[in-house]
Amino acid sequence: MTLQDAIAADDVNQLYRLIEGDINLLDHESEGPFPDTPLHDAAGNGKTKVAMEIAILKSSFPRKLNRGGYSPIHLALQNKHYDTVRALMTLNPELVRVHGRGGITPLHFVAGTIVDNEQDNVKLLELLAEFLSTCNSSIKDLTNQCETAVQIAVRAGNIEAFKVLFGWLKLVHLTKILDWKDQDGDTALHIATSERQPEIIKLLVKYADVNAKNFESKTALEIFKESPSGSPDVAKRFHDEGHQARHYTPTLSLSQYFGREQKHSEKWARFFNVQDKSNRDMIIVVSILIATATYQAALTPPGGYWQDSSSNSTFVTANSSSIAIGKPHEAGGIILSGKRLIVYSIYNSVAFLASIATFLAAALRLERSTFMVCFNVELFCFAFLISITTQIPETDMAAQDALMLLLWFSLPAILSFPIYAMYKTLKLASVRRRVDATWRHLENFPGSEDGK
Template identity: 45%
Template sequence: MDRKFQEAIVNDDIDALHTLLVANPKLLDHATKESFPNTPLHVAAAAGKTQVAMELATLRPLLARKLNPEGFSPMHLALQHEHFQTARALVTLNPDLIRVKGKGRITPLHYVAERDGDEVLELLADFLCACKWSIEDITSRCETAVHIAVKSHNIKAFKVLHGWMKRVYLTEVLDWKDEDGNTVLHIAVSTNQPQVVKLLTEDRPVFFKNRPFLGCMYTERLVKVNARNFCGKTALDIMQEGDCSKEIRDMLGTSRGRDSLTLSKFLSGKPNLFEKCSRYFGIRDEQTRNVILVVATLIATATYQAALSPPGGYWQDNSDPVTNSTSIAEKPHVAGNMILQGSKVYFFTVLNSLAFYSSIGTIWATAMGLLPDTFIVYLSVLILGLTFFVSIIVEFPKANGFAETLIWAFYEILLVAVLLLPILVWFSHKTIQNRVDATKRRVGNFLELETRRSCANM
């Protein structure tokens, strides 16, 4: 490196840097062409020269992703030398720098998860909030940042990771396995860390675990206590074989996890009813799904309005029941009754109701594959269906009690079949799916595709 260039970096002098670039515009080209260069950005980051580092990363963004011969990026070097301000500054330019994999596939997130200190703890929280999907990254030993924090006995870092994952609904990462098939619970039990075990074995809502404020049907442990590592041992087996504290034995001794189901066995079996319905009704094209939902909503709105305002409307006054007039306007009637009478009222009610419930069924079938996120849609439509049902019963002519009873039974069966049955089917599906024991190296699972940001050249 040119001596004047070195002086500009040491002095953190941006003006001197640009003066050199004006004199030699190709000054930075050599660093970008080498495979594993020790670039000026590496030097500036290691020295904590934030202003020059920011300028170099702005002029040549590719430099921030480059690894030196030791396998470290500028971000890694800034963290190693405890220049946390420089690391934060680089993250503001590109949050994906948190996912750059260095030697051993260790990312900056892995690095800070292993270190102690209040400032490092704040940096860990900043990294998680800046790049959500960095939690997916694993080392060459298939360890996540959570694995590293627990193996390092860094309880403070684990609490930050645990609290963040609960807030963004990514607690499934706690069930991921390392190269030996150990989850975080396996490690916590084998290393006798009761504080970690306590956080991992706390109860969580299952039925609507992604929307806790909606309630739940029952609770289960935050992690799968019966998950097996590649030696075929569960956390309970490790507890019984090892020298664990009484506190851990008390927490795991009352565990009643369900028998695990291997991923191969699950895939070898036939698709359950929920999977069949999701595959049949699932619409992958978003534009098509939006068109169907708009049309179904319009039909539901029109038919609901028609039920409230039937053809001919309602009588506005009371008539003399003993009148002999043959005029329609003077037929015996009571204010508020439907003008439409006879077979016409049945014909209209049946067709209008079929159209209304068909539109509701379309909305539910389209939203089924997106459960539990679409539960609020199901709840809203259920209330709408009940309101429609009540309005029909209230305004239906009272002269025919038998017909009213049939309509009552018809709507009750329809509500149960169309509105409540999908929830029960989905719940039975989740009960089985929660037993599946897999390595899970991605957020989500094999049945749920997640949109995520990823680095192209890491």
């Protein structure tokens, strides 16, 4: 029995018997720049068991392209062997990003494939969803025409695949990818308008940039006017969205944006807009450590708390620890008093509030899901100051007054810092909306946050 026979029979045991007789069996036809490896043969014929064994033994095979420019997963997809594709994905999710002929990845292929068989269509849509969830970054891959999977689905008229892609982009806050341009400068909305896809236009018009221009200086709205889809509802939505977006019409090219003199407000915005993720993480970690240390210091002040109550004010003695025991006090009150208590309470509270403000300013630059965390942190901040003021003895009115002054004046000022930082960041974002760029790599554009 030959290797081809073992693959045809999907016989793993026979495969290993052949390898025992020839340890270089899998390499004989796998040399050269574009080999047809045994994995290509197994995957193309849907022989999942043998394909998995070969992929495990030869981890480089799944990424190799044959003379036709296809990887094993590409061949499996072309021949509708979706179970084989799903099995190979378990070995390495990055196989979804392998570029084949024309720069087409498995994700691109599925997005642009329309089948007549309803059962196969359901399998393709499920596979598309699995590709996205298994390898999130695959959505950013481009073909040699600079097309995303979304643009391919729109151009092919694959509405169901587009809905899966569109829903996923909204779910992960990456709808800015809808504004990426292909080699002709067309966004997904340009393509949908040119191809007269009214259902897709209805979905896109609220999320895509209606006024973005292609390399022929035409917006999707202008293309729509030249060749309307015939749907009055689509026309109404298109014009309404175009009217609402008029303030964000791109007026600068990318080179003009980089070459212009920055305004004072933009410089301040970039000061708060920490781009480097490692720096931002460091700021958050250090802020949390400072907040933790100052909070613990408030709970355990120097000298501790009185263990007993005393109303004697006529004499003062001292124990072996030099702590006044004749001073009027109540059990549970802070032993520290006078100017030392004022200085300690103020500096500790300011350090705590400053660390909280810094944490909020950095955290608000992350995903929208951090909003509730930030809100809870501010509630915790208020609770901290209330607790520290209540534990100061009523006899120490100077310290109480000082902390109350801090509570009513310094607290709003410090906590307004992250709000100011967010305002400046939004200010910078409004400037970026004026830039007409391909937006293909959002993470590399100054002031962007992974497309969010």
